[in-house]
Amino acid sequence: MNKPLEHRHAAHCETGVMSAMLRYHGLEVSEPMAFGLASGLTYAYIPMVKINGMPLIAYRTPPRMIIRALSRRIGGLKMTFQKFRKPAQGEAALDRLLDDGRIVGLQTSVFFLPYFPEDMRFHFNAHNLLVYGREGEAFQVSDPVFSHLVTVDRQSLTKARFAKGALAPKGLLYYPAEVPAEIDFKTVLPKAIRFTAKINGKRSPVPIAGSKGIQRVAGNIRKLVDAETRYAHLYLGHIVRMQEEIGTGGGGFRFMYAAFLQEAAELLASDQLAEAADEMSSIGDEWRLFALMCARKSKARYDDTFDSIADQLDKIALREGALFARLSALESK
Numbered sequence: 001m002n003k004p005l006e007h008r009h010a011a012h013c014e015t016g017v018m019s020a021m022l023r024y025h026g027l028e029v030s031e032p033m034a035f036g037l038a039s040g041l042t043y044a045y046i047p048m049v050k051i052n053g054m055p056l057i058a059y060r061t062p063p064r065m066i067i068r069a070l071s072r073r074i075g076g077l078k079m080t081f082q083k084f085r086k087p088a089q090g091e092a093a094l095d096r097l098l099d100d101g102r103i104v105g106l107q108t109s110v111f112f113l114p115y116f117p118e119d120m121r122f123h124f125n126a127h128n129l130l131v132y133g134r135e136g137e138a139f140q141v142s143d144p145v146f147s148h149l150v151t152v153d154r155q156s157l158t159k160a161r162f163a164k165g166a167l168a169p170k171g172l173l174y175y176p177a178e179v180p181a182e183i184d185f186k187t188v189l190p191k192a193i194r195f196t197a198k199i200n201g202k203r204s205p206v207p208i209a210g211s212k213g214i215q216r217v218a219g220n221i222r223k224l225v226d227a228e229t230r231y232a233h234l235y236l237g238h239i240v241r242m243q244e245e246i247g248t249g250g251g252g253f254r255f256m257y258a259a260f261l262q263e264a265a266e267l268l269a270s271d272q273l274a275e276a277a278d279e280m281s282s283i284g285d286e287w288r289l290f291a292l293m294c295a296r297k298s299k300a301r302y303d304d305t306f307d308s309i310a311d312q313l314d315k316i317a318l319r320e321g322a323l324f325a326r327l328s329a330l331e332s333k
Contacts, residue, residue, distance in 0.1 A: 003024075005020065005103060005130070006024070007020070007149050008031075009146065010144035011031060012031070012035075012060075012144075012145075012256075013128040013143070013145055014063065015031045015040065015144075016145070017130050018038075018066060018067055018070055018105075019031040019033070020130055020144065021105060021175070021176065022176075022179070024103055027180070027182070027183060029183070030259075030263065031256070032256050032259035032260040032263060033260055034070060035256050035260055036189075036196070036257060036263075037070060037073055037074065038069035038070045039061070039069060039192055039199070040060050040066045040069070040253070041059075041061075041200065041257045042059070042061055042200055042210065043058070043209065043211075043213050044057070044213055045209075047208075057217065059242075059243065063167055064107070064172075067174060073188055075183075075184060075188070076178060076180030077176060078177045079174055079175070079176055079177065080175055080177045081173075081174045082171075082172070082174070084171035087161070087171065089171070090158070090162065093171075095134065098132075102175050103130055104132075104174070105128060106129055106161060106172065106173050106174075107125070107127070107128055107169035107172040107173075108128070108129060108160035108161055109123065109127065109159075109169065110122060110123075110124045110160075111124070111163065112156055112159040113127070113129075113143075113157075114152060115152060123163070123165060125163050125166060127160075129143040131157075137154040138153060161173075185267045186267075189264045189267065189268060190268075190330050190331065193261075193327050194328055194330055196257075196327070197324040197327040197328035197330075198324075200320065200324045201325055210320075210324070211320050214314075214316060214317035214320065215313075215317045217313060218313035218314045218317065220235075221310040222306055222307060225305075225306045225307075232298075233297075234298075236295070236297055236309070237294075239291075243290075243291050244291050251288040251291065252284075254281070254283050254287055255281060258277045258280035258281040258284060261280055262277040265277060273330075276323060276326065279319070279323050286316050286319065289312060290312045290313055290316060294309060
């Protein structure tokens with residue numbers, strides 16, 4: 001390793017890894033900035049994909065999309081991606097890169113990482129981490145969801161890299177082959193913000209994404225009044241889990257994007273973006289209230305009704321739609 005790696009605890013693995021990797025190579029990019037530049041914020045209601053029998057609801061772009069989007073959006077950043085048919089090939093490639101002094105991003109399965117507490121291990125194959133060194137058969141790891149550096153043995157790391165199932169990593173590793181000296185924020189920030197606004201606003205081309213997707217889920221919640229009680233409570237509980245327990249959650253991603261907008265406002269000296277940051281943070285609060293209302297109703301507590309919960313979600317859709325409509329008109333400096 002050529003220089004020390006600065007480890008920072010992050011809210012989300014993919015944005016945390018990319019922020020650390022870019023900082024290591026001389027680009028001061030915070031986790032919110034990595035998230036915002038990659039247009040990671042979204043909302044998608046995908047009934048065709050089931051999670052424990054319930055429709056998938058996503059609050060960010062799919063796994064790997066942030067890494068690939070950053071490599072496209074930051075001019076001069078060239079990322080190298082490698083997958084492997086056989087574990088031995090993946091092990092040898094990682095060893096060579098570490099011996100050359102590189103830090104390397106890996107896609108892994110949480111289930112096989114021994115430094116995770118047992119009650120936190122589950123079969124999720126899109127967890128990202130950084131390997132920054134090796135001492136014998138022990139790999140030195142910067143996992144952004146932990147507050148401290150960790151180590152992992154070769155056997156466990158290989159199992160995590162070549163786990164089977166949905167989103168199987170297939171030994172994926174990645175690292176920057178070329179890194180620019182600086183980022184042209186005046187050009188790239190407006191582009192990234194307008195793109196995020198397009199995929200999330202009222203004019204989103206996908207009827208299950210953005211504010212349209214939010215309104216569709218609100219409509220589904222209203223229909224729960226006629227559903228069997230157990231199913232209705234399971235549906236609301238599923239919404240809460242998808243929003244607040246999977247990844248960074250709906251409100252959490254909104255707060256992260258608000259932090260990005262605040263950084264962008266300072267870099268571009270934009271009062272419009274500063275106001276947008278405040279609005280997005282307030283919308284994050286509304287998401288948290290929505291989750292609380294769902295949780296209370298699923299446990300038959302308080303006086304929340306399906307209509308009042310749906311009203312809260314429709315309110316969020318309107319506020320997000322209006323905010324993204326304003327941001328879609330953001331001009332480049």
